[in-house]
Amino acid sequence: MRASRAFITGLGVVAPTGVGTTEHWENSLRGASGIAALPEPGGGGHPAPVRTAGQVSGFDADAFVDSRLAVQTDRGTWMALAAARLALDDARLTPDQEFPFDLSVVTAAGSGGNAFGQREIQALWSQGPRKVSAYQSIGWFYAASTGQISIRHQLKGACGVLVSDGAGGIDALAQAHRLIRRRTGAVLVGGTEAPLSPYALVCQSDQYGISRDPDPCTAYRPFGGAGFVPGEGGAMLMVESEERVRRRGLRVYAEIRSTAATHDGWDPAEPPPDGTQFTRAVREALRRADCTPDDIDVVFADGAGTAVGDRQEADMIRAVFGGRPVPVTVPKTMTGRLCSGGASLDLAWAALALTHRVIPPSVNLDPAAEYADLDLVLSPREAPELHTALVVARGTGGFNAAAVLRGPAGAGTDTG
Amino acid sequence: MRRTVVTGVGVMAPGGTGREQFWARIVDGKPAIRRIQAFDPSPYRSQIAAECDFDPAAHGLTAREVRRMDRFVQLAVAAADEALADSGLDLAAADTDTDRIGVTLGSAVGATIRLEDEYVVASNHGADWHVDRRHVLPFMYQSLVPSSAAAELAARYRVHGPAAVVSTGCTSGIDSLGHALTVIEEGSADVMIAGASDAPISPITVTCFDAIRATTNRNDEPEQASRPFDADRAGFVLGEGSAVLLLEEYEHARARGAEIYCEITGYAARANGFHMTGLRPDGFELSEAILHAMDGSRLVPEDLGYISAHGSGTRQNDRHETAAYKRVLGETAYRVPISSIKSVVGHSLGAIGSIEMAACALVIQRGTVPPTANLTTRDPECDLDYTPLEARDADVRHALSVGSGFGGFQSAMVFSGLGEAA
Numbered sequence: 001m002r003a004s005r006a007f008i009t010g011l012g013v014v015a016p017t018g019v020g021t022t023e024h025w026e027n028s029l030r031g032a033s034g035i036a037a038l039p040e041p042g043g044g045g046h047p048a049p050v051r052t053a054g055q056v057s058g059f060d061a062d063a064f065v066d067s068r069l070a071v072q073t074d075r076g077t078w079m080a081l082a083a084a085r086l087a088l089d090d091a092r093l094t095p096d097q098e099f100p101f102d103l104s105v106v107t108a109a110g111s112g113g114n115a116f117g118q119r120e121i122q123a124l125w126s127q128g129p130r131k132v133s134a135y136q137s138i139g140w141f142y143a144a145s146t147g148q149i150s151i152r153h154q155l156k157g158a159c160g161v162l163v164s165d166g167a168g169g170i171d172a173l174a175q176a177h178r179l180i181r182r183r184t185g186a187v188l189v190g191g192t193e194a195p196l197s198p199y200a201l202v203c204q205s206d207q208y209g210i211s212r213d214p215d216p217c218t219a220y221r222p223f224g225g226a227g228f229v230p231g232e233g234g235a236m237l238m239v240e241s242e243e244r245v246r247r248r249g250l251r252v253y254a255e256i257r258s259t260a261a262t263h264d265g266w267d268p269a270e271p272p273p274d275g276t277q278f279t280r281a282v283r284e285a286l287r288r289a290d291c292t293p294d295d296i297d298v299v300f301a302d303g304a305g306t307a308v309g310d311r312q313e314a315d316m317i318r319a320v321f322g323g324r325p326v327p328v329t330v331p332k333t334m335t336g337r338l339c340s341g342g343a344s345l346d347l348a349w350a351a352l353a354l355t356h357r358v359i360p361p362s363v364n365l366d367p368a369a370e371y372a373d374l375d376l377v378l379s380p381r382e383a384p385e386l387h388t389a390l391v392v393a394r395g396t397g398g399f400n401a402a403a404v405l406r407g408p409a410g411a412g413t414d415t416g
Numbered sequence: 417m418r419r420t421v422v423t424g425v426g427v428m429a430p431g432g433t434g435r436e437q438f439w440a441r442i443v444d445g446k447p448a449i450r451r452i453q454a455f456d457p458s459p460y461r462s463q464i465a466a467e468c469d470f471d472p473a474a475h476g477l478t479a480r481e482v483r484r485m486d487r488f489v490q491l492a493v494a495a496a497d498e499a500l501a502d503s504g505l506d507l508a509a510a511d512t513d514t515d516r517i518g519v520t521l522g523s524a525v526g527a528t529i530r531l532e533d534e535y536v537v538a539s540n541h542g543a544d545w546h547v548d549r550r551h552v553l554p555f556m557y558q559s560l561v562p563s564s565a566a567a568e569l570a571a572r573y574r575v576h577g578p579a580a581v582v583s584t585g586c587t588s589g590i591d592s593l594g595h596a597l598t599v600i601e602e603g604s605a606d607v608m609i610a611g612a613s614d615a616p617i618s619p620i621t622v623t624c625f626d627a628i629r630a631t632t633n634r635n636d637e638p639e640q641a642s643r644p645f646d647a648d649r650a651g652f653v654l655g656e657g658s659a660v661l662l663l664e665e666y667e668h669a670r671a672r673g674a675e676i677y678c679e680i681t682g683y684a685a686r687a688n689g690f691h692m693t694g695l696r697p698d699g700f701e702l703s704e705a706i707l708h709a710m711d712g713s714r715l716v717p718e719d720l721g722y723i724s725a726h727g728s729g730t731r732q733n734d735r736h737e738t739a740a741y742k743r744v745l746g747e748t749a750y751r752v753p754i755s756s757i758k759s760v761v762g763h764s765l766g767a768i769g770s771i772e773m774a775a776c777a778l779v780i781q782r783g784t785v786p787p788t789a790n791l792t793t794r795d796p797e798c799d800l801d802y803t804p805l806e807a808r809d810a811d812v813r814h815a816l817s818v819g820s821g822f823g824g825f826q827s828a829m830v831f832s833g834l835g836e837a838a
Contacts, residue, residue: 041546049549072692100689101704109583111560112526118545121535121620125542129459129623136624138692138822141525142562142583147823150687156701158685159825160591163563163581171580178598195560199535202549203560261604263570263579265514269484269555277576280515339561396557397567399579 006180007245007252008405010091010238011348012083014192016054016231016335020086023058025352028360029380033334035216035229041198049205051214053196054231054336072135073148074113075232076194079341080145081152083236084188088153091238091250093186095153104157104184105149106175107236108168108191109142110340115197116140149188157184165395166302167261169234169343170403174259176239185244190236190347191340204230207396208271209306217364220305220337222330223314223376224368228305231332234341235348253351254405257388258288264398275312278400279319282392285402286320289388293321296404297383298359300346300391303330305337309394314371316392329377330362343393347403350389354407357386420600421834422677423669424503424662426495426611427774429761430466430655433475435498438771439778442757442786443807447639449653449762454617462631464638465617466655466762470494484555486527489565491658491767492613496569503662504674505607507573518577518605519569520596521660522588522612524766524821526562526581529618534559569609577605586821587685588612589659589769590829594683596663606668611660612770622654628693630730642763643790644727644756645734645798652728655762659770661777677777681814682712682830693822695732699740702826706744706818709828713814717748721812722785724772725802726820727756728763731795733820738798740818753810755803759789769819769827776815776831785810 011021016034018024027034035054056079061070064082073081084105088095095103116133117140123131138144143161150159158179162171169191176187195204204210211227213219220229245252262281266272286293302313317328331349332342353359359381367376391403427438431448441448449466457463468491472482475494482490506512534556538547558564566579578599582592589612596610625631632651634641643649669676686708688701710720726737741749757775758768779785784807791804812833819827 046546046548046550101686104687110563117531117620118535120624121532122539122542122545124620124623125536125539127542129461129619129626132620132623132627134627136620137628137630140624141585141822143524143585143821143823143825146584147687147692147825150824151689151691154689156687156689159584159687159823160595160685161583162595163561163583164566164579165561165563168563168580171578175595178602198546199539200560202538202547202552203531203556205549206554207557261578261580262515262576263519263567265570265574265576268558268564268567268571280576395563396561397564398570399563399567 004181005242006177006239006256008237008254008351009240009250009252010087011351012086012236013348014056014059014079014083015233015345016056019059021090028331031361031363033363035336037216049201050230051212052216052219052229056233073139073144074116074194076113076192077145077148079192079194079233081148083190083192084149087188087236087238093238100154100156102157102185103155104159104179105146105155105188106160106172107146108172108340108344109161109163110193111195111200112142113140113144114195114200118197118199164399165397166337166339166342167393167395167399167401168340169347170259170393170401171261173347173403177256180241186240188236189239190234190344192234193339193341194232195230195339196232220333221364221366222303222305223310223371224366225305229336231336231338234338235344237347252408254354254407257404257406258285259403260284260288261401266398268397271308272398275316278312278394279316281400282316282320282402285404289404291404295388296326296390297386298389299326299328300350300389301328301330302392302394303332314374325375327359327375327377329359331360333363346391350391350405354386354389354405357383359383418601419666419679420597420663421666421669421679422661422777423664423674424499425774425777426498426502427659427771428468428470428491428495429657429771430468433470442760442775443784445760445787445789445805447642447760447789449638449641451638452617455619460622461626461633462622463635464641464653466653467617468656485568486530486559487615488523488527488613489568491615492521492565493572495611495658495660496609499660499662514575516577516606517575518599518608519566519579520582520592520608520610521566522582522592522766522770523562523565523614524585524588525614525616525621527559528621529615530559532618532620584825585823586765587769587819587825587827588766590819590827591685593770593773593829597680597683600663600665606665608663609660610663612767613658614765614767615656616765617654617656640790642729642759644729644759644788645795645802646791647793647795649729651730653762655764657764657767657771659774661774676834678780678831679834681832682709684708685827688824688826690824695736697735697739699736702737702740702820703743705826705828706740709830713830713832715814717745719814720752720816721810722779722815723752723754724776724817725754725756726818727758734795735797737818738800741800749800753785753803753808754800755786755788757786772817773829776817779812779815780831780833783809783811
């Protein structure tokens with residue numbers, strides 16, 4: 001695996017913490033949460049399916065998507081197109097000056113083009129088949145973002161779409177790394193989710209642990225609260241081969257040292273009894289990175305926000321790191337859980353942390369006594385020796401994934 | 417390099433459930449296409465489809481599972497059960513390491529039937545934009561995010577290797593197997609339960625293809641409606657179904673004495689970067705995928721004994737892929753038997769790629785090439801040997817299958833008889 005190394009060379013963030021890397025990072029360090037109350041459903045007088053969510057309030061889709069494309073695509077794809085543009089620009093990569101088969105895009109998908117799909121199903125049933133958009137076949141489906149990004153930027157290598165709920169961002173990163181090993185030069189990888197349309201919220205409302213708390217400050221508090229909130233947005237990352245990094249003289253955010261994935265293989269409607277497979281994914285990622293637990297300087301936690309999920313994650317950390325108080329952060333407390341966008345955004349956070357040697361905080365936490373042994377990072381923490389980050393993610397249904405990133409100094413290129 | 421072989425095949429296809437009924441049907445070339453029975457199709461332009469007569473209870477699904485799973489998951493479970501039984505792999509055996517068994521499932525549209533059905537009820541037939549959560553079924557999150565299908569399979573078999581759904585539209589079925597192949601090659605698993613499933617025969621999906629006239633409107637003669645490469649074709653016929661293959665690292669399969677259908681000797685995917693639904697007539701990107709898939713097994717054109725075509729029965733597809741074959745294979749393109757089983761089982765979107773790979777495994781094992789049904793008047797632009805109407809005996813050592821789909825995805829995979837890798 002060492003033979004072909006892969007580096008993160010660009011970031012594109014469209015998240016409740018901001019649009020663009022600068023805004024996102026500054027807000028993250030201020031602890032400025034993007035979780036806010038959702039509008040009450042109008043009309044029917046029935047209860048809101050979900051009360052609060054992470055929202056990308058400042059997203060101007062028109063700045064990234066022209067009107068002809070906008071009518072063919074859902075908000076989730078607008079965000080993906082925007083994040084892709086930002087990541088390409090950040091990496092100073094101009095696809096039209098490249099060999100198109102050397103470039104790929106891989107996205108993690110989750111719930112698809114929700115608002116688009118709901119609108120067209122509504123049109124079909126209330127007004128008839130002739131009122132359905134000619135773009136329904138390409139607007140709603142899970143491959144919409146990958147397809148549109150591939151076409152727009154002429155990325156004609158092996159393109160992909162993986163769905164593994166909240167673990168998808170790391171699985172997609174793993175796929176990007178595989179493609180680099182197989183001689184693709186550069187892969188745009190990540191995910192964005194737009195699950196806040198009415199029907200999508202209804203479909204999320206029966207999830208184990210979803211919060212009914214109307215207060216954005218208390219609705220999602222991993223390691224001491226009682227629930228999580230959903231959110232929209234995510235990130236795209238530019239991943240390039242070592243050869244390209246050297247040739248283009250790029251600064252890098254981080255090297256992808258390893259990824260690993262496991263599945264709980266438990267009852268699909270129930271959380272698993274323990275975190276055995278979660279722990280195995282982490283240990284496998286460390287092994288593949290040639291790391292010991294002592295090499296890990298920060299853990300970007302999954303932060304399930306449920307009693308079972310939090311306990312299993314704490315158990316995983318204790319099992320892997322023993323008594324060592326490794327810093328643990330859950331910056332997604334500022335965004336909510338973004339399904340397919342979540343792990344991609346965590347990877348972006350980790351890449352920024354490694355570059356700036358600062359750990360972004362977890363906000364609104366009120367840790368329970370049983371988690372007193374965890375070194376939870378509650379305010380931005382300068383970490384001059386921050387070289388290696390572990391990012392973990394779990395998805396509903398039993399998906400576990402882990403990634404190890406190494407910062408620019410430790411990454412072994414002289415371009416940092 | 418770790419080699420990957422096929423040791424189990426399970427198929428739920430229109431015209432008869434189970435691998436053997438599927439094989440008999442495609443060899444017969446008898447189309448399993450009819451007026452849609454799942455709902456009243458009269459308001460729609462295309463009113464026919466290739467439907468599965470699928471009884472979940474007969475395939476061992478409990479009432480609780482049926483309540484929890486969309487139809488595409490039910491079909492996948494039935495196909496996976498058959499593949500595992502066929503493989504002889506004993507999941508409960510002490511020396512079976514379930515940490516080393518993973519799952520990939522392809523699907524283009526996931527749980528659209530359930531998502532649509534529940535919305536229609538909860539919105540009072542589309543009257544309400546804000547719907548009341550008290551009027552939808554439980555477990556709707558599992559329909560909202562299709563990774564639930566991979567989770568169901570992992571949970572059913574209590575396996576703990578990497579699991580994911582692959583959703584690259586109509587190439588999902590090939591790309592899912594390709595993903596599993598990569599996972600085995602890199603050593604992340606020894607066994608992958610890999611396949612694809614789609615159950616798209618629902619009003620919204622029928623409508624979305626009506627809206628762009630991609631599906632045929634030959635409603636009066638369903639059995640003659642799917643006509644790949646025929647001059648009188650009028651679009652594709654929607655289908656449903658699932659195929660799951662048990663993929664296994666070669667030494668692992670040998671060590672347990674498994675019967676081996678064939679080896680996966682090549683896979684490649686490319687994107688056309690052209691149009692979400694349109695195809696360039698020169699088939700360039702598809703030909704690149706084919707070329708690289710053949711490179712994986714160092715094949716020359718003469719090695720190919722069969723091509724399972726994408727053959728959807730749209731004019732642009734049939735010409736696009738014909739051009740791609742000519743570009744890669746040169747004069748040999750005229751001598752390789754090609755066929756499209758979509759003429760029999762329809763186009764089940766993300767599922768069909770795995771169903772066609774299942775067919776390729778059986779072609780290699782059984783030495784018969786299934787025909788393209790309904791090919792009576794060849795499109796003059798499509799002048800290759802598409803195996804019209806009648807199956808043929810052929811000793812096929814290497815079979816190529818291709819897929820092409822919305823989003824610009826182009827994929828190709830090669831199956832080879834064991835020991836035939838160059």
